[in-house]
Amino acid sequence: MSIKEVARRAKVSTATVSRTLNNSPDVRPHTAEKVRQAIAELNYYPNTHARTLVSGRSRIFGLIISDITNPFFPDLVRGFEDAAVHRGQEVIIGNTDYNPRRMAHCIRRMLERKVDGVAIMTSETDPALLEELVRRKVPTALLDTGKAGEASAVIHIDYAHGIQQAVKHLMALNHRRIAFIAGPPELPSARTRREAFVAGIESHGTKMDPALLVESDHKIEGGAAAMTRLLKLSHRPTAVMASNDLSAIGALGAIYEAGLRVPDDISLVGFDDISFAHLTQPPLTTVRVSRSQLAETAFHALEGLLHGHGESRRDYSITTQLVVRSSTRAV
Amino acid sequence: MSIKEVARRAKVSTATVSRTLNNSPDVRPHTAEKVRQAIAELNYYPNTHARTLVSGRSRIFGLIISDITNPFFPDLVRGFEDAAVHRGQEVIIGNTDYNPRRMAHCIRRMLERKVDGVAIMTSETDPALLEELVRRKVPTALLDTGKAGEASAVIHIDYAHGIQQAVKHLMALNHRRIAFIAGPPELPSARTRREAFVAGIESHGTKMDPALLVESDHKIEGGAAAMTRLLKLSHRPTAVMASNDLSAIGALGAIYEAGLRVPDDISLVGFDDISFAHLTQPPLTTVRVSRSQLAETAFHALEGLLHGHGESRRDYSITTQLVVRSSTRAV
DNA sequence: CTGTTAGCGCTTTCAT
DNA sequence: ATGAAAGCGCTAACAG
Numbered sequence: 001m002s003i004k005e006v007a008r009r010a011k012v013s014t015a016t017v018s019r020t021l022n023n024s025p026d027v028r029p030h031t032a033e034k035v036r037q038a039i040a041e042l043n044y045y046p047n048t049h050a051r052t053l054v055s056g057r058s059r060i061f062g063l064i065i066s067d068i069t070n071p072f073f074p075d076l077v078r079g080f081e082d083a084a085v086h087r088g089q090e091v092i093i094g095n096t097d098y099n100p101r102r103m104a105h106c107i108r109r110m111l112e113r114k115v116d117g118v119a120i121m122t123s124e125t126d127p128a129l130l131e132e133l134v135r136r137k138v139p140t141a142l143l144d145t146g147k148a149g150e151a152s153a154v155i156h157i158d159y160a161h162g163i164q165q166a167v168k169h170l171m172a173l174n175h176r177r178i179a180f181i182a183g184p185p186e187l188p189s190a191r192t193r194r195e196a197f198v199a200g201i202e203s204h205g206t207k208m209d210p211a212l213l214v215e216s217d218h219k220i221e222g223g224a225a226a227m228t229r230l231l232k233l234s235h236r237p238t239a240v241m242a243s244n245d246l247s248a249i250g251a252l253g254a255i256y257e258a259g260l261r262v263p264d265d266i267s268l269v270g271f272d273d274i275s276f277a278h279l280t281q282p283p284l285t286t287v288r289v290s291r292s293q294l295a296e297t298a299f300h301a302l303e304g305l306l307h308g309h310g311e312s313r314r315d316y317s318i319t320t321q322l323v324v325r326s327s328t329r330a331v
Numbered sequence: 332m333s334i335k336e337v338a339r340r341a342k343v344s345t346a347t348v349s350r351t352l353n354n355s356p357d358v359r360p361h362t363a364e365k366v367r368q369a370i371a372e373l374n375y376y377p378n379t380h381a382r383t384l385v386s387g388r389s390r391i392f393g394l395i396i397s398d399i400t401n402p403f404f405p406d407l408v409r410g411f412e413d414a415a416v417h418r419g420q421e422v423i424i425g426n427t428d429y430n431p432r433r434m435a436h437c438i439r440r441m442l443e444r445k446v447d448g449v450a451i452m453t454s455e456t457d458p459a460l461l462e463e464l465v466r467r468k469v470p471t472a473l474l475d476t477g478k479a480g481e482a483s484a485v486i487h488i489d490y491a492h493g494i495q496q497a498v499k500h501l502m503a504l505n506h507r508r509i510a511f512i513a514g515p516p517e518l519p520s521a522r523t524r525r526e527a528f529v530a531g532i533e534s535h536g537t538k539m540d541p542a543l544l545v546e547s548d549h550k551i552e553g554g555a556a557a558m559t560r561l562l563k564l565s566h567r568p569t570a571v572m573a574s575n576d577l578s579a580i581g582a583l584g585a586i587y588e589a590g591l592r593v594p595d596d597i598s599l600v601g602f603d604d605i606s607f608a609h610l611t612q613p614p615l616t617t618v619r620v621s622r623s624q625l626a627e628t629a630f631h632a633l634e635g636l637l638h639g640h641g642e643s644r645r646d647y648s649i650t651t652q653l654v655v656r657s658s659t660r661a662v
Numbered sequence: 663c664t665g666t667t668a669g670c671g672c673t674t675t676c677a678t
Numbered sequence: 679a680t681g682a683a684a685g686c687g688c689t690a691a692c693a694g
Contacts, residue, residue, distance in 0.1 A: 093408075094416075333670090347681075381686090382672060384671080385673045386673070555692085
């Protein structure tokens with residue numbers, strides 16, 4: 001079932017079938033109609049691999065993430081796939097598991113499948129691994145991580161905006177002792193969030209109390225442990241912001257364990273807005289990082305690069321937004 | 332950068348390079364070594380699309396699911412991809428959004444990419460759409476949905492086992508008034524669960540009180556609404572089992588809203604064991620449907636079909652297991 | 663406007 | 679054990 005049979009049936013050459021398939025303007029409408037008829041009758045569709053072989057374009061994008069099982073990612077994947085499928089591209093996914101060896105393997109797979117571009121969102125990205133992509137001239141979009149120039153496009157997340165909003169929200173609720181459960185200091189985005197938080201606090205003329213700045217690991221248990229430490233403080237906070245929702249969920253558990261209630265005794269704000277955030281008891285006030293926006297931006301960046309809109313922007317930025325739910329209340 | 336350059340560099344024919352690549356036994360070790368050297372020096376790897384074109388095998392599997400954003404699926408996807416990548420296969424994913432038109436589109440995409448097989452797990456699967464797959468002789472594995480014979484392989488989920496365990500657990504905790512929040516009746520697997528629950532109750536010599544059997548939609552809000560109805564009963568249940576975790580989470584919220592506590596006032600059991608289930612307050616006792624097991628079984632079924640182990644089983648079954656956490660307590 | 667033909671990169675007879 | 683050459687299904691010159 002190939003282009004030949006269609007050609008035979010429509011009584012034209014394979015070239016004409018190909019032209020019709022590709023909507024070439026120089027096929028007489030009448031001829032094109034015959035071809036289309038034959039295609040329909042035979043229920044024919046072109047072999048993408050043959051197409052790739054000759055055109056050099058696979059119409060496949062790669063998407064490398066840390067782990068689809070991490071609740072941050074499904075929305076990103078979904079958004080990216082939707083955008084891709086909508087434009088006739090497929091996507092293949094790679095999970096690195098925060099492991100450089102797996103990352104290298106993912107890149108290799110992408111190269112073997114001759115992807116037209118790859119979007120990468122992993123917490124730490126080794127520039128050396130990206131080099132292969134650059135050398136083979138594969139359009140690459142780095143999400144959140146990486147500096148401009150390291151890849152063909154970089155999509156930056158404006159953490160500060162949402163965090164500023166969160167601090168302002170808490171301040172408006174008369175909180176003055178606001179703690180922050182930070183993420184792992186070796187994670188650039190975690191550092192950025194911490195700095196944005198401190199800046200937010202100090203922009204209100206308040207001094208950040210170092211005792212209220214505790215370190216954690218962006219995981220549930222870590223968040224719980226950090227909260228427990230905070231609770232032991234003689235002069236404990238009236239509100240807590242966490243560097244991500246997972247920590248916030250852990251903190252929530254610790255608060256309940258201690259016999260206190262959210263938001264009655266302590267207000268709590270998360271970060272990311274993973275899908276579980278509105279399922280907590282009470283639903284978590286948090287800062288949303290729009291994964292669909294991230295995904296669409298990445299897709300379009302890649303597409304722009306691919307179609308060589310030389311003028312296409314190489315730097316993008318998406319913003320973050322406070323989502324007020326029920327875990328915050330006036331003191 | 333093709334097989335030709337490798338051939339030139341190793342001073343052999345492309346045929347020999349190809350043989351070496353495919354570990355053909357009839358290449359003299361010495362020759363093979365030369366070839367491998369050239370490959371390494373050139374950092375060459377074969378073009379999968381060319382390979383597909385000649386061999387007819389793409390080394391791609393399709394995976395069609397309802398929606399990666401539904402917390403049930405990320406683990407399944409992850410398991411399937413891990414198994415695939417481990418064997419040098421890629422996977423492309425399709426989300427149907429519970430929509431037959433999208434399902435048709437997914438199947439079309441899979442066909443166009445010449446997948447070697449497809450695994451399908453969507454709540455309702457129209458046999459008519461599967462027909463195309465069958466006709467084109469694409470190995471197909473149906474997970475949970477579908478009857479044997481409709482596809483090349485069917486993987487059945489033994490809902491009853493875990494549900495029986497759950498009922499037994501509750502009974503052992505001296506619960507006698509146990510309610511069930513059922514899923515949408517048009518969903519076969521939801522019906523199966525409901526029936527298994529009723530059978531479980533009656534196997535303990537207890538009669539199922541119809542008032543304790545409420546219908547819902549497998550969503551949070553629905554679960555909450557169902558629970559609210561249950562709470563209004565003059566003789567209310569001491570324990571509740573839900574047809575899925577999402578409903579259970581909704582129920583949990585409703586119980587708190589009503590000023591009651593879990594498990595102190597009411598015991599609660601979910602179903603599925605989505606990753607959020609152990610993050611609820613208190614962590615939810617639930618029945619686990621192992622997605623990794625499901626994924627691996629599907630992958631191996633497909634692989635078996637592909638390599639034509641004609642004798643390979645066409646029917647598989649995986650079981651479900653009670654996971655006791657903290658939402659259940661003796662009455 | 664349409665057909666002929668030469669590859670794209672690989673595997674696989676068929677010779678040798 | 680190795681090479682020559684045909685061909686997988688398609689596109690893109692080039693002719694006409």
